[in-house]
Amino acid sequence: MQRDIRGVSRRTVLAHAGIITAAAAVTSLTPSVATAAPVKAPKTAPAKVPTSANGWSLEKEANHVSTVWTRPVPGTGLKLDIRIGDAEAILLHVIRRYHYEVEQLHPGDLAGWQRIDKLNADLPESNLASGTAVRIRPGAAAKGSLFPLQVLVVRDIVADCEGLVRWGGDDNPVDESLFYIDRGPDNQEVRDVARKLRRGEATAGHGAGTTVDPLSKARRERARRLARQQTNRR
Numbered sequence: 001m002q003r004d005i006r007g008v009s010r011r012t013v014l015a016h017a018g019i020i021t022a023a024a025a026v027t028s029l030t031p032s033v034a035t036a037a038p039v040k041a042p043k044t045a046p047a048k049v050p051t052s053a054n055g056w057s058l059e060k061e062a063n064h065v066s067t068v069w070t071r072p073v074p075g076t077g078l079k080l081d082i083r084i085g086d087a088e089a090i091l092l093h094v095i096r097r098y099h100y101e102v103e104q105l106h107p108g109d110l111a112g113w114q115r116i117d118k119l120n121a122d123l124p125e126s127n128l129a130s131g132t133a134v135r136i137r138p139g140a141a142a143k144g145s146l147f148p149l150q151v152l153v154v155r156d157i158v159a160d161c162e163g164l165v166r167w168g169g170d171d172n173p174v175d176e177s178l179f180y181i182d183r184g185p186d187n188q189e190v191r192d193v194a195r196k197l198r199r200g201e202a203t204a205g206h207g208a209g210t211t212v213d214p215l216s217k218a219r220r221e222r223a224r225r226l227a228r229q230q231t232n233r234r
Contacts, residue, residue, distance in 0.1 A: 050116075053123070055184035056083070056130035058116050068113045068131035075208070076105055080112035083131030086194035087181050090161055091134050093197045094179050096208035097157045098136050102150050111135040124171055124180055133180030141177040143169070155223040156214035162193050163226055170230045182230075 050058045062068040062081040072079050073092055076099045082088050099105045116129035127133035140146070146154065151169070158167050158179075164187075168178030183190050201207035213219065 052116075052126040052128075052130035052132065053121075054127050054130070054132060054181055056087070056127070056132045056181070057185075058129045059083075059113065059131055060115070062113050062131075073099075073110070075099065078105060078107065078110050080110045080134065081131065082112045082134065086190050087132045089194040089197050090164060090181065090190070091132070091179065093201075093208055094157055094161065094165055095134060095136060097160070098154070100208060101153050101157070101212075101214075102146070103137070105136065109137050111138045123173075124166070124168060125175065125178060127180040133178060135175075135177040136179065138177050141168070141175045143174040143176060145176045152220075152223070153214050155227050156212070156219055158230075159219070159223040159226045161197075162189070163229070164190055164193050166230055170227070 052058060057067075059066045059068045063070055067083050067085070068081050069084050070079050070081050071084065071088060071092070073095050075096055080095075082091060095105070095110065112128065112134050113131045114128045116126060119125050119129055121129075125133070128135070135141075137145075146169075154167060154169070158165050164181060164183050165179055166182040168175030168180070171178070181190065197207070214223070
């Protein structure tokens with residue numbers, strides 16, 4: 001049914017027209033949401049993860065939401081806090097060969113992960129805070145703490161790790177108790193050498209504890225070559 005508008009007064013029509021005109025004027029003065037310029041969020045750089053001197057991330061604690069865990073050192077009866085994975089495979093090889101060929105280790109002769117606030121963050125010892133270093137006989141850090149034949153074996157052990165481990169005896173200041181991973185966490189050589197050492201440990205007649213001759217010409221030359229390279233980096 002259509003509404004009969006013939007009876008509507010002229011005053012009513014004009015009043016309605018005035019309201020529509022006013023509404024249109026207000027709309028024209030109001031900014032359109034659709035055409036408003038987008039607000040860009042400020043760019044912020046991602047937070048830099050704190051690392052030890054060798055580029056591995058620091059850990060605040062061991063055995064809880066961490067890459068550092070207490071691990072046994074096979075054949076020694078000892079344990080230490082160390083970064084699990086490739087660093088563990090390489091450094092445990094160092095410790096075991098040291099135990100078998102340099103000097104038998106006893107409780108108190110190993111120190112692994114430590115909090116960074118207990119270390120000098122500017123020195124290689126900071127690598128302890130990422131679980132990628134170990135101190136063997138921590139009290140014997142001074143130069144000359146090892147006999148010449150022991151040094152020769154230590155250099156053979158380091159050479160076994162194909163340059164991925166550095167001995168603190170070649171650092172300045174010297175720390176003959178310190179051994180640490182000398183490459184970053186993304187280095188392919190770390191993975192390759194760790195895989196090689198694991199395979200050796202699982203193969204009879206290979207790995208730490210087997211008879212080797214560090215005095216052989218080939219092994220001594222290999223150790224000397226690496227020692228020259230690492231000593232020149234002091």
